[in-house]
Amino acid sequence: GIQVEQSPPDLILQEGANSTLRCNFSDSVNNLQWFHQNPWGQLINLFYIPSGTKQNGRLSATTVATERYSLLYISSSQTTDSGVYFCAVWVLSGTYKYIFGTGTRLKVLA
């Protein structure tokens, strides 16, 4: 089946720094979503991004489907950005469903 790899697995930043998280996937996908899991376990949808670039405040994401990767940019990081970031690819296997990467754990220090 499709493989989804995220890098780096762990990241520590000083508040105010910028970062780039990467998601590689091994086959064509119908869609891709980025999630943030906060320290309480809640998964929040950040971007639904099958291709192109989207921006939402300090966060932006780019997916290049033909090259099978997506990037999540965090600018001017804040302590509330801490948590785990997952990308998930939307594939057809029986029905449509998401396959998740193993996540990037981000800690932003004050």
Added chain:
Amino acid sequence: DVKVTQSSRYLVKRTGEKVFLECVQDMDHENMFWYRQDPGLGLRLIYFSYDVKMKEKGDIPEGYSVSREKKERFSLILESASTNQTSMYLCASSPPAARSYGYTFGSGTRLTVV
């Protein structure tokens, strides 16, 4: 906003017990999913359902079953709980793929089996 509600935030059960995890969504979504999350393994799909009374196995269905008697409710059942089922369980829902904007997750149930 879509709401996906999981009945328990924390649960402690004994080995061998039958355990029910409940998930309810309020947006008339056809698709519902159960995942478990473990450190270093990400989220792994246990079961999913694309319609009432329909269910399909995900990647790790062993030791689990599901029930979907009503569109809004999707239950995960641990037939005989074991310590290796200690995990965070996450429920999600979505519309059909043709008009999907992706998943919405519940807040999770952290299950400990002792």
